[in-house]
Amino acid sequence: xxxxxxxxxxxxxxxxxxxxxxxxxxxxxxxxxxxxxxxxxxxxxxxxxxxxxxxxxxxxxxxxxxxxxxxxxxxxxxxxxxxxxxxxxxxxxxxxxxxxxxxxxxxxxxxxxxxxxxxxxxxxxxxxxxxxxxxxxxxxxxxxxxxxxxxxxxxxxxxxxxxxxxxxxxxxxxxxxxxxxxxxxxxxxxxxxxxxxxxxxxxxxxxxxxxxxxxxxxxxxxxxxxxxxxxxxxxxxxxxxxxxxxxxxxxxxxxxxxxxxxxxxxxxxxxxxxxxxxxxxxxxxxxxxxxxxxxxxxxxxxxxxxxxxxxxxxxxxxxxxxx
Amino acid sequence: xxxxxxxxxxxxxxxxxxxxxxxxxxxxxxxxxxxxxxxxxxxxxxxxxxxxxxxxxxxxxxxxxxxxxxxxxxxxxxxxxxxxxxxxxxxxxxxxxxxxxxxxxxxxxxxxxxxxxxxxxxxxxxxxxxxxxxxxxxxxxxxxxxxxxxxxxxxxxxxxxxxxxxxxxxxxxxxxxxxxxxxxxxxxxxxxxxxxxxxxx
Numbered sequence: 001x002x003x004x005x006x007x008x009x010x011x012x013x014x015x016x017x018x019x020x021x022x023x024x025x026x027x028x029x030x031x032x033x034x035x036x037x038x039x040x041x042x043x044x045x046x047x048x049x050x051x052x053x054x055x056x057x058x059x060x061x062x063x064x065x066x067x068x069x070x071x072x073x074x075x076x077x078x079x080x081x082x083x084x085x086x087x088x089x090x091x092x093x094x095x096x097x098x099x100x101x102x103x104x105x106x107x108x109x110x111x112x113x114x115x116x117x118x119x120x121x122x123x124x125x126x127x128x129x130x131x132x133x134x135x136x137x138x139x140x141x142x143x144x145x146x147x148x149x150x151x152x153x154x155x156x157x158x159x160x161x162x163x164x165x166x167x168x169x170x171x172x173x174x175x176x177x178x179x180x181x182x183x184x185x186x187x188x189x190x191x192x193x194x195x196x197x198x199x200x201x202x203x204x205x206x207x208x209x210x211x212x213x214x215x216x217x218x219x220x221x222x223x224x225x226x227x228x229x230x231x232x233x234x235x236x237x238x239x240x241x242x243x244x245x246x247x248x249x250x251x252x253x254x255x256x257x258x259x260x261x262x263x264x265x266x267x268x269x270x271x272x273x274x275x276x277x278x279x280x281x282x283x284x285x286x287x288x289x290x291x292x293x294x295x296x297x298x299x300x301x302x303x304x305x306x307x308x309x310x311x312x313x314x315x316x317x318x319x320x321x322x323x
Numbered sequence: 324x325x326x327x328x329x330x331x332x333x334x335x336x337x338x339x340x341x342x343x344x345x346x347x348x349x350x351x352x353x354x355x356x357x358x359x360x361x362x363x364x365x366x367x368x369x370x371x372x373x374x375x376x377x378x379x380x381x382x383x384x385x386x387x388x389x390x391x392x393x394x395x396x397x398x399x400x401x402x403x404x405x406x407x408x409x410x411x412x413x414x415x416x417x418x419x420x421x422x423x424x425x426x427x428x429x430x431x432x433x434x435x436x437x438x439x440x441x442x443x444x445x446x447x448x449x450x451x452x453x454x455x456x457x458x459x460x461x462x463x464x465x466x467x468x469x470x471x472x473x474x475x476x477x478x479x480x481x482x483x484x485x486x487x488x489x490x491x492x493x494x495x496x497x498x499x500x501x502x503x504x505x506x507x508x509x510x511x512x513x514x515x516x517x518x519x520x521x522x523x524x
Contacts, residue, residue: 109486112486
């Protein structure tokens with residue numbers, strides 16, 4: 001009884017998704033259920049900030065999985081719109097903390113109203129060539145030119161650098177995640193969003209496992225001035241476990257188990273470096289969190305700091321090796 | 324309905340996260356006075372108030388800019404429910420602050436920008452005397468200093484498009500006019516109260 005046209009559309013969308021996708025979603029949901037259960041038990045037995053943080057993360061993931069699932073089913077456009085919004089939120093948090101002046105207003109407007117839609121539209125129409133150079137070449141040259149024309153020279157270099165960095169991180173680097181849809185991998189047509197899932201899953205697992213291992217076994221701090229919580233034990237333990245899970249997920253991807261293991265290691269490493277670099281940036285701006293959008297876990301950029309470094313590297317390595 | 328839409332736009336565009344430092348979001352009758360840098364200031368402060376307070380709080384706006392019809396009239400009237408005030412003294416007989424007195428007597432709270440105009444600098448301009456007259460006439464009304472951060476960066480004077488930035492609205496402690504205080508001293512004290520709430524650069 002297809003009373004609603006939406007019903008038919010949903011059925012078609014579900015039928016279109018490959019079986020691997022449902023296995024993966026099922027696995028992820030099972031994992032989240034286990035995690036939620038553990039979190040609930042721990043919350044009863046040993047209440048405290050660490051458990052609260054874990055539970056907040058688990059809740060955030062439920063939301064993420066739900067949103068990604070909906071986007072996958074609706075299709076490419078929904079995913080691009082989602083990432084465009086994420087870029088806007090991250091950009092907003094970044095620019096809030098970096099001091100800018102009246103003369104930067106036009107540059108900021110160009111970032112939000114031109115750069116973001118343009119970058120994601122280029123992915124949508126599949127124009128790889130321009131997608132890859134638009135911001136690093138044209139954006140890089142246009143923004144200081146526009147700002148110089150405004151006439152304000154005080155702190156010109158610093159202001160410009162900050163705008164460039166924000167744009168590169170929040171828009172260019174982040175856009176490489178949904179850009180995985182542009183790749184043409186033989187025998188893997190139409191399943192590229194699974195690669196996106198894979199990337200996000202490994203990055204998030206790496207983050208949380210590093211946190212857990214750090215809390216359980218952490219002793220030696222890696223970079224105490226930059227991050228008070230990153231430890232060598234956390235990185236090695238968490239990173240290797242995440243890479244192992246990534247390797248075990250080889251059947252979702254077009255890679256062999258060994259390739260999957262190596263790529264997961266790469267994602268873990270880049271994610272870690274991204275978290276570190278953005279932590280250092282935050283400290284230099286005098287902030288503990290980028291924003292307060294998510295209860296207890298900071299802002300959008302706090303959640304995305306690992307993805308932002310991992311996505312471009314993963315994209316280009318996969319493109320070079322598999323396309 | 325328009326007011327809910329405005330709040331949603333305000334929150335999406337400028338965050339408008341409130342910090343209550345020294346006073347609490349209780350529904351007592353108040354005059355919130357803040358620094359002014361952008362047209363988004365009113366929206367930021369108004370959106371940062373909890374809904375029960377927001378319903379009884381009316382921003383004060385200049386009639387020469389907001390009193391005309393069209394989109395501005397829609398935002399000012401059904402949206403924000405502003406109190407219109409003449410910035411230029413048209414009639415020597417009537418008190419230009421009369422609309423504010425009427426609003427206070429009706430039990431509403433007010434949002435006021437004592438600088439009088441949008442200020443491009445971080446340093447506050449000297450306050451105009453409206454705040455003093457309100458404090459003198461209605462001593463039981465609380466006067467809460469508020470500092471708005473970043474709204475000025477989001478939509479500077481002379482720009483058309485706002486840039487989404489997170490604006491923090493810092494509500495400070497309540498002030499009261501001391502019995503022996505004269506106008507100049509009170510306005511200086513009020514100005515310093517707002518400046519003190521600014522985040523240290």
